[in-house]
Amino acid sequence: xxxxxxxxxxxxxxxxxxxxxxxxxxxxxxxxxxxxxxxxxxxxxxxxxxxxxxxxxxxxxxxxxxxxxxxxxxxxxxxxxxxxxxxxxxxxxxxxxxxxxxxxxxxxxxxxxxxxxxxxxxxxxxxxxxxxxxxxxxxxxxxxxxxxxxxxxxxxxxxxxxxxxxxxxxxxxxxxxxxxxxxxxxxxxxxxxxxxxxxxxxxxxxxxxxxxxxxxxxxxxxxxxxxxxxxxxxxxxxxxxxxxxxxxxxxxxxxxxxxxxxxxxxxxxxxxxxxxxxxxxxxxxxxxxxxxxxxxxxxxxxxxxxxxxxxxxxxxxxxxxxxxxxxxxxxxxxxxxxxxxxxxxxxxxxxxxxxxxxxxxxxx
Numbered sequence: 001x002x003x004x005x006x007x008x009x010x011x012x013x014x015x016x017x018x019x020x021x022x023x024x025x026x027x028x029x030x031x032x033x034x035x036x037x038x039x040x041x042x043x044x045x046x047x048x049x050x051x052x053x054x055x056x057x058x059x060x061x062x063x064x065x066x067x068x069x070x071x072x073x074x075x076x077x078x079x080x081x082x083x084x085x086x087x088x089x090x091x092x093x094x095x096x097x098x099x100x101x102x103x104x105x106x107x108x109x110x111x112x113x114x115x116x117x118x119x120x121x122x123x124x125x126x127x128x129x130x131x132x133x134x135x136x137x138x139x140x141x142x143x144x145x146x147x148x149x150x151x152x153x154x155x156x157x158x159x160x161x162x163x164x165x166x167x168x169x170x171x172x173x174x175x176x177x178x179x180x181x182x183x184x185x186x187x188x189x190x191x192x193x194x195x196x197x198x199x200x201x202x203x204x205x206x207x208x209x210x211x212x213x214x215x216x217x218x219x220x221x222x223x224x225x226x227x228x229x230x231x232x233x234x235x236x237x238x239x240x241x242x243x244x245x246x247x248x249x250x251x252x253x254x255x256x257x258x259x260x261x262x263x264x265x266x267x268x269x270x271x272x273x274x275x276x277x278x279x280x281x282x283x284x285x286x287x288x289x290x291x292x293x294x295x296x297x298x299x300x301x302x303x304x305x306x307x308x309x310x311x312x313x314x315x316x317x318x319x320x321x322x323x324x325x326x327x328x329x330x331x332x333x334x335x336x337x338x339x340x341x342x343x344x345x346x347x348x349x350x351x352x353x354x355x356x357x358x359x360x361x362x363x364x
Contacts, residue, residue: 001221001222002196002222002224002359003196003198003221003222004193004194004195004196004224004358005195005196005198005199006192006193006195006199006201006202007192007193007195008190008191008192008193008299008301009193009299010193010299010300010361011193011358011361012361014361014363016298016299016300017364018363018364019300019361019363019364020300020345020346020347020357020364021292021295021296021300021302021303021340021343021345021346021347022302022303022346022347022348022349022353022354022357023292023302023303023305023337023340023346023347023348023349024064024065024226024302024303024304024305024348024349024350024351024354025051025064025065025305025306025307025333025348026064026065026066026067026097026099026153026176026304026305026306026307026350026351027044027047027064027065027066027067027306027307027308027309028067028069028101028153028155028306028307028308029067029068029069029072029101029105029308029309029310030043030044030066030067030068030069030072030084030087030088030308030309030310031043031069031072031077031078031079031084031309031310032044032078032079032309032310032313032315032316033045033079033083033084033086033087034046034087034313035083035086035087035090036079036083042312042313042314042326042330043087043309043310043312043313044066044084044087044088044090044091044309045087045090046309046312046313046330047064047066047091047307047309047312048064048087048090048091048094048096050330050333050334050337051063051064051096051337051348052094052095054337054338054341054348055341056341056347056348056349057341057344057345057346057347058347061095062337062341062348062349063095063096063097063348063349063350063353064096064097064348064350065096065097065098065099065151065350065351065352066088066091066096066097066098066099066309067099067100067101067151067152067153067176068088068098068099068100068101068123068127069101069102069103069104069105069123069155070102070103070122070123070126070127070141071103071104071105072084073085073088073126073141073142074103074126074138076136080136081136081137082133082134082135082136085131085135085140085141085142086133088127088142089131089142089143092142092143092144092148096350097150097151097350097351097352098127098144098148098149098150099149099150099151099152099153099176100120100123100124100127100149100151100152100153100172101123101152101153101154101155102119102120102122102123102154102155103119103122103123103126104119105155106119106155107155107156107158108154108155108158108159108160108163109158109159109160109214110160111160111162111163112162113162113165113166113169115162116162116163116165116166117166117169117170120152120166120167120170121170124146124149124170125141126138126141127141127142127144127149128141128143128144128145128146128149129141129142129143130143131143149172150172150173150174150351150352151172151173151174151175151176151226151351151352152167152170152172152174152175152176152177153175153176153177153306154177157177157178157179157228157267157269157306159177159178159214159217160214160215160217161215161216161217161218163175163177163217164197164217164218164220164223165218165220167220167223168220168223172223173223173224173352173355174194174223174224174225174226174351174352174355175197175223175224175225175226176225176226176227176228176304176306176351177228178201178203178204178217178225178227178228179203179207179227179228179229179230179267179268180192180201180202180203180227180228180229180230181203181227181229181230181265181268182203182206182207182230182265183202183203183206184263187232187263187294187298188230188232188291188294188295188298189294189295189297189298189299190298190299190301191229191295191298191299191301192227192301193299193301193302193358194224194225194226194227194302194351194354194355194358195224195225196221196222196223196224196225197217197219197220197221197223197224197225198219198220198221198222199219200216200217200218200219201217201225201227203227204216204217224355226302226304226351226354226355227304228267228268228269228304228306229268229301229303229304229305230265230266230267230268231265231266231267231268231273231287231288231291231305232263232264232265232266232287232290232291232294233248233249233252233264233265233266233287233290234248234249234264234286234287234290235249235264236249238290239286242285242286242289242290243282243285243286244280244282244283244286248279248283248286248287249261249264251277251278252264252266252277255276255277255278256276256277259277266287268291268304268305268306269305269306269307269308270284270305270306270307270308270311270329271308271311271318273287274311274322274323274324274329275318275320275322278320278322278323279323280323280324281324281328281329281331281332284329284332285332285335285336285339288305288332288336289336289339291303292336292339292340292346296343296345296346302354304351307333311326311329312326312329312330312333313326314326345364
């Protein structure tokens with residue numbers, strides 16, 4: 001069984017300049033297919049094509065991960081389920097990674113192990129049912145085999161000690177629900193590489209100290225954590241370099257009282273950047289670029305970022321509403337990928353590929 005303790009050093013102490021800089025984006029929920037007759041350029045289909053149409057330095061297609069909320073293929077709540085199924089199968093057939101994001105997207109911070117397992121197993125059952133083109137019923141899914149569902153992410157990044165017990169019982173390879181990088185001594189150049197939970201999670205322990213209501217998860221031997229790293233807003237002296245006006249950190253502090261101007265850290269999800277902090281396209285892109293450049297100037301820990309394909313559709317609704325159009329939101333992700341790949345040292349891959357590399361690291 002794997003045992004990789006949290007480390008700020010590359011595996012086997014490879015020289016930093018000799019390791020690839022991995023970027024991975026995992027998309028949650030995935031309720032908008034991109035296959036509705038009047039659309040076709042948003043949601044899941046947009047995300048799949050955005051990555052599949054770009055190449056890594058080794059010539060392989062870029063890829064991403066999808067963490068599916070299976071109620072969207074059993075209930076006619078957003079789009080006809082057969083269209084959502086079609087888009088999810090499209091993602092799988094294009095080589096994207098498949099994960100579980102529960103069935104009904106609950107806040108499970110008070111859940112028992114049995115309640116977590118009920119949500120997880122229902123999602124797995126729905127995903128593994130055979131695919132039937134055009135079928136809206138609950139007896140069809142996307143036809144993915146169980147062993148190809150590698151991971152779990154909890155809704156809202158909200159968890160308790162029972163969450164990881166359920167993940168362990170279910171036999172997932174990895175979890176990606178725990179936040180890392182908010183510790184005072186971490187600055188974007190020295191974030192942790194993915195690790196196994198044999199001795200728990202340092203990010204979880206830090207969060208528990210800050211807020212005792214968030215439980216310590218304990219130890220779970222061999223279960224990998226691909227943590228949700230913080231992104232970092234550029235400081236004033238670097239804003240011009242990234243094409244934005246000074247004062248983004250002050251703006252963020254005005255919008256959310258918990259934001260720390262000194263370190264500039266935000267939970268690494270597009271929702272937080274675009275809704276909570278009301279970023280423009282230029283500000284969102286600058287934050288992604290700056291965070292990546294810190295990695296490249298530091299230990300090259302993988303850049304792990306969380307997205308929601310629904311945010312990149314015209315129908316997405318939030319309060320407060322996002323200030324920029326879905327085309328501008330899409331362009332941020334597309335421009336960021338092009339910026340990253342132009343460096344020649346960046347590989348845009350799914351998380352399971354990062355774990356495979358951690359187990360058998362190879363030089364760039």
